[in-house]
Amino acid sequence: xxxxxxxxxxxxxxxxxxxxxxxxxxxxxxxxxxxxxxxxxxxxxxxxxxxxxxxxxxxxxxxxxxxxxxxxxxxxxxxxxxxxxxxxxxxxxxxxxxxxxxxxxxxxxxxxxxxxxxxxxxxxxxxxxxxxxxxxxxxxxxxxxxxxxxxxxxxxxxxxxxxxxxxxxxxxxxxxxxxxxxxxxxxxxxxxxxxxxxxxxxxxxxxxxxxxxxxxxxxxxxxxxxxxxxxxxxxxxxxxxxxxxxxxxxxxxxxxxxxxxxxxxxxxxxxxxxxxxxxxxxxxxxxxxxxxxxxxxxxxxxxxxxxxxxxxxxxxxxxxxxxxxxxxxxxxxxxxxxxxxx
Amino acid sequence: xxxxxxxxxxxxxxxxxxxxxxxxxxxxxxxxxxxxxxxxxxxxxxxxxxxxxxxxxxxxxxxxxxxxxxxxxxxxxxxxxxxxxxxxxxxxxxxxxxxxxxxxxxxxxxxxxxxxxxxxxxxxxxxxxxxxxxxxxxxxxxxxxxxxxxxxxxxxxxxxxxxxxxxxxxxxxxxxxxxxxxxxxxxxxxxxxxxxxxxxxxxxxxxxxxxxxxxxxxxxxxxxxxxxxxxxxxxxxxxxxxxxxxxxxxxxxxxxxxxxxxxxxxxxxxxxxxxxxxxxxxxxxxxxxxxxxxxxxxxxxxxxxxxxxxxxxxxxxxxxxxxxxxxxxxxxxxxxxxxxxxxxx
Numbered sequence: 001x002x003x004x005x006x007x008x009x010x011x012x013x014x015x016x017x018x019x020x021x022x023x024x025x026x027x028x029x030x031x032x033x034x035x036x037x038x039x040x041x042x043x044x045x046x047x048x049x050x051x052x053x054x055x056x057x058x059x060x061x062x063x064x065x066x067x068x069x070x071x072x073x074x075x076x077x078x079x080x081x082x083x084x085x086x087x088x089x090x091x092x093x094x095x096x097x098x099x100x101x102x103x104x105x106x107x108x109x110x111x112x113x114x115x116x117x118x119x120x121x122x123x124x125x126x127x128x129x130x131x132x133x134x135x136x137x138x139x140x141x142x143x144x145x146x147x148x149x150x151x152x153x154x155x156x157x158x159x160x161x162x163x164x165x166x167x168x169x170x171x172x173x174x175x176x177x178x179x180x181x182x183x184x185x186x187x188x189x190x191x192x193x194x195x196x197x198x199x200x201x202x203x204x205x206x207x208x209x210x211x212x213x214x215x216x217x218x219x220x221x222x223x224x225x226x227x228x229x230x231x232x233x234x235x236x237x238x239x240x241x242x243x244x245x246x247x248x249x250x251x252x253x254x255x256x257x258x259x260x261x262x263x264x265x266x267x268x269x270x271x272x273x274x275x276x277x278x279x280x281x282x283x284x285x286x287x288x289x290x291x292x293x294x295x296x297x298x299x300x301x302x303x304x305x306x307x308x309x310x311x312x313x314x315x316x317x318x319x320x321x322x323x324x325x326x327x328x329x330x331x332x333x334x335x336x337x338x339x340x341x342x
Numbered sequence: 343x344x345x346x347x348x349x350x351x352x353x354x355x356x357x358x359x360x361x362x363x364x365x366x367x368x369x370x371x372x373x374x375x376x377x378x379x380x381x382x383x384x385x386x387x388x389x390x391x392x393x394x395x396x397x398x399x400x401x402x403x404x405x406x407x408x409x410x411x412x413x414x415x416x417x418x419x420x421x422x423x424x425x426x427x428x429x430x431x432x433x434x435x436x437x438x439x440x441x442x443x444x445x446x447x448x449x450x451x452x453x454x455x456x457x458x459x460x461x462x463x464x465x466x467x468x469x470x471x472x473x474x475x476x477x478x479x480x481x482x483x484x485x486x487x488x489x490x491x492x493x494x495x496x497x498x499x500x501x502x503x504x505x506x507x508x509x510x511x512x513x514x515x516x517x518x519x520x521x522x523x524x525x526x527x528x529x530x531x532x533x534x535x536x537x538x539x540x541x542x543x544x545x546x547x548x549x550x551x552x553x554x555x556x557x558x559x560x561x562x563x564x565x566x567x568x569x570x571x572x573x574x575x576x577x578x579x580x581x582x583x584x585x586x587x588x589x590x591x592x593x594x595x596x597x598x599x600x601x602x603x604x605x606x607x608x609x610x611x612x613x614x615x616x617x618x619x620x621x622x623x624x625x626x627x628x629x630x631x632x633x634x635x636x637x638x639x640x641x642x643x644x645x646x647x648x649x650x651x652x653x654x655x656x657x658x659x660x661x662x663x664x665x666x667x668x669x670x671x672x673x674x675x676x677x678x679x680x681x682x683x684x685x686x687x
Binding site: 068191288 | 411412413414415504506508511512513514515534535536537538539540541542546547548549550554557558561562564565
């Protein structure tokens with residue numbers, strides 16, 4: 001084959017050096033990939049080993065009992081598990097309502113239309129600088145919401161303590177006095193409690209929901225919208241009947257990811273939830289979460305308590321892993337470009 | 343991004359410099375910088391940090407690092423020998439001491455009162471009898487205008503609002519001391535919840551740390567909770583006047599705190615609890631806090647510096663106690679501790 005010997009030929013077999021670099025890089029990637037997998041396994045094994053004495057001693061009763069009393073050696077985490085799930089679900093309701101609405105607002109051209117109309121009044125809608133603002137503003141606002149994720153959770157906690165609680169206290173006490181028969185308002189708000197915790201938590205998970213939902217809504221092919229308008233649907237009919245159902249699986253995945261985040265949130269909740277081991281459906285009653293329990297007890301824990309706390313950590317890990325696995329399974333099934341598009 | 347990228351070499355440089363300098367300290371060669379590593383109780387941390395800073399300011403070849411990680415972690419670090427000294431509000435139990443070869447010397451460095459602060463509009467002074475405050479924390483007294491509270495406060499209009507009890511959510515030395523006192527006052531409290539770093543409180547919302555309780559007290563009308571004197575003082579929270587064992591009502595001051603400490607004779611191991619002082623002018627809830635030193639140090643230079651540091655803290659340093667809200671050790675106690683520090687080997 002004389003062609004391959006031609007000096008002008010661009011393609012040539014890789015040099016030994018290139019082969020070496022390629023292999024080395026591949027090996028390195030495998031190594032790091034396996035290391036991160038091993039790390040998770042190591043963490044789980046390590047926690048389980050330390051927790052083993054407590055698991056043997058308390059067994060499954062640990063999950064169903066309600067007393068946490070170091071003096072009598074009774075340890076059980078049902079109130080914490082309940083508080084973890086309850087606060088996360090409440091936060092999820094608030095977070096998804098606001099998050100998905102914000103994503104719709106930032107993807108369906110509501111803001112763009114408004115700016116466009118304002119610009120039209122001044123006759124600058126096609127101006128090289130001003131004409132770009134409808135899209136640009138949506139981008140800026142999206143970034144602003146994502147910035148919420150950058151606020152440290154202790155700042156959220158302090159904000160909740162000094163701003164949110166005093167702000168909602170009069171409303172909460174009115175609700176308790178007048179609607180106290182409803183279990184949701186069955187107790188008075190003394191300070192930290194479930195409602196302020198859930199409110200702050202829902203703001204904390206807002207960026208996750210908004211960012212992912214918006215990306216998915218933007219990916220809904222515009223053909224679908226056009227077709228819907230073509231059939232005579234109004235804008236809201238299009239959004240509710242076509243866009244949201246198409247994007248629903250992705251949005252659901254975003255919500256589940258946020259759920260995982262809410263379950264593990266520690267600092268802000270430890271500051272806001274009241275850390276009382278009670279099981280109550282009341283929004284105004286203090287409660288406790290697993291993560292807050294761990295944060296509060298570790299620094300001073302003796303060897304016996306550490307084992308019990310590790311057991312609690314294992315339970316939290318189990319809950320979080322389960323939720324995250326479901327979330328990623330759903331995200332995997334929801335293709336980035338929804339079906340029917342292209 | 344640019345800043346991030348630029349700061350990487352800086353960070354790596356800092357790590358290299360840091361690790362090389364700490365190696366120098368560990369080597370402990372004469373003339374090098376000597377580094378003492380301590381960890382433990384958060385309650386005396388502001389005072390310790392002030393002491394250590396002014397000491398290493400005066401001795402530029404000494405560096406003292408103190409991490410306020412909590413009493414439990416302090417004890418753990420001492421047992422694991424990852425520090426040169428520890429600190430704990432609950433001293434160390436004999437079982438814990440037994441885990442360390444060569445033994446541990448617990449040295450009381452300063453003391454503090456625990457106060458009951460409250461948030462009640464229009465009530466500038468509040469007197470609480472022993473039964474009243476024990477019952478508040480047992481959840482038996484539920485309203486501010488309860489006869490038990492009103493009896494001790496003639497002329498004060500107490501509002502008809504529920505008492506919102508605030509307790510510590512985290513396991514802490516402060517709680518240990520407070521629950522020990524309540525157990526001494528009330529047999530009912532002693533049987534349950536009892537003395538613990540985190541007892542199973544029958545009432546109350548729980549906040550994290552002294553600062554968390556302080557914040558809750560400040561923002562919640564009708565609340566009462568226990569905090570270190572220093573926190574109440576710096577945040578200008580009103581403190582209740584408490585009835586002591588002799589039946590006198592006493593406010594928390596340096597003098598009344600020292601009177602409380604005086605009731606507890608320090609034994610040879612220097613661990614004593616004034617869980618319910620008897621003297622008439624003693625404030626009832628007061629406690630020492632301890633520095634945990636090894637009885638034997640391999641590095642003699644380290645030992646010398648530590649002894650000199652302890653001497654400084656126990657003599658000159660004691661004048662820093664009061665401005666920060668701590669109680670200086672009574673003179674005879676300070677002398678006893680200095681003598682004990684001299685015996686370290």
